[in-house]
Amino acid sequence: MKNIFYYLLLLLAFSNTTNAAEQLTEAQLGQILFLDTAFSVNRTMSCATCHEPVNSFTDHRENTGRKMVSLGDDKSSLGSRNTPMAAYANTSPSFHYDDLLKEYVGGQFLDGRANTLADQAMGPPLNPVEMGLPDAETLVKRLQENPFYVATFKRLYGEKVFEASPQEGILPAFQGFANAIQAFENTEQFASYDSKYDRFLKGEYELTVLEDLGRTLFFSNNNVNCNSCHLLKTEDSPKEPFTNHQYRNIGVPSNAELISLGHLKADFIDHGLLENPAVSAPKYDGKFKNPSLRNVAVTGPYMHNGVFKDLRTVMEFYDHYNNPERTINPETGKPWQAPEVPQTVDKADLKAQALTDRKIDALVAFMKTLTDKRYEPLLEASQK
Structure with missing residues (x-):
């Protein structure tokens, strides 16, 4: 520095x-x-x-x-x-319990412990x-x-x-x-809203066939259910943060590679929202804040513990809940591990139509369009 x-x-x-x-x-x-x-x-x-x-x-x-x-x-x-990611963190409201949603919303850190x-x-x-x-x-x-x-x-x-x-x-x-x-x-340096998707909304960029298919799938209520956690406004609204700022347990497994570094106990479990001093009910165990999908294609590894390296792996992980043929983690070559906190997995939000490889490719292509303009070279570098 x-x-x-x-x-x-x-x-x-x-x-x-x-x-x-x-x-x-x-x-x-x-x-x-x-x-x-x-x-x-x-x-x-x-x-x-x-x-x-x-x-x-x-x-x-x-x-x-x-x-x-x-x-x-x-x-x-x-x-x-x-x-x-600190970018777009300024879109989150203060941590609170929403009586209408019956959900905890907002805050900073993955467990919302900072208002x-x-x-x-x-x-x-x-x-x-x-x-x-x-x-x-x-x-x-x-x-x-x-x-x-x-x-x-x-x-x-x-x-x-x-x-x-x-x-x-x-x-x-x-x-x-x-x-x-x-x-x-709170400045535009952290939230520029100038990705290909934002430019598409302004008529300044034309989505490719694959990107447009991914967009259709993302916003559909009959396909992958992405928008149940990663949409705050209505479809194609400007300045969409691509998170509802709520908390979910999607069944992420513990990261054996992380534990092998030796600074955590072998039986370490991250309890997520339950680590927040303001939260005590066991039903919130293992829930983490839904991250923004802005710049998601250039901010791996993924999940609260960095267990997945590639964005496509994340999509296959989601799909394995609904697709009986999606049984193997492509990064390990082994079956998907059990959830770190199995008893509170939000199964309803994970229910969706099984995806073909092309549909997964399309969703990844769409999420790449959420990359801020100044970070697009990082996409190009990762593809070399």
Whole structure:
């Protein structure tokens, strides 16, 4: 990671300002904080380390051979979950229980334990297996080491931001840190809506025959049932996030390769939504937030534990519930493993028509059209 002032100079060049501390917006401050390694214990890791802007804000480092989980600042700690894509995370509402849907909705992280993007931004710096700072006070001291941050925080959040008492248990400067990152994550850099699909809706791109078949299948209620979890608006609505922000257990197996790394117990089970302190009912065991399908073709591996490498494997996994001929995992050459949490699998949402190989190819082709324009070269690179 380059020195933080390199990024500051870029912002200055872009905005043509002469005094960054006086001119920077909250979102621009958030961008600098997002890229700064000063907020990890050994000063080697930033938010962008695990959410790389050039890779749709996912972690593409070769941490585990298959990029299943992220490596911490200490160069030895590993997570237990595949790092979620930060792009389009700003489409999620705060975590809540919807009385009409009878479902938990929204939040950040795969279990929704952070209500907002600001709440989420507070987590990694203090997580011992991620950025590893011992407490929020240490982060605030790191901010105060930098005169630019001191001046900017005082202008944006008040002259006494570094002196004020904690509000609801949170230091004001730490809250400012989180608010700035949230402001950055709410910019178009994280949600550009300029994929081939978006251009198709505007009449600027013509879908291929295969892509159009995939689109038809995706939106159909009589075929694959994708839209029961990955559709928020009506068919072909603009700025569709391709997730309903709800939680499901689709029967994902545990990842033996991940467990073999040795940082998890052999009988490790990820309980998903039940790991959220706000949730206690056993019926939510093993449910995870439905991810956005935006940029899905360039953000593998897939599922909460990175158990599947290829997008086509994911489609075959879904199909194996309805297709008696789809018995073998193409990545292992062995039968599909049992679900990690079998008792709460959402079987109704998985019920669909069996798919032919051509229909699977069509669905994958359609999902590739959800790739933001700036990431389309990643598609081309993966096909070489």
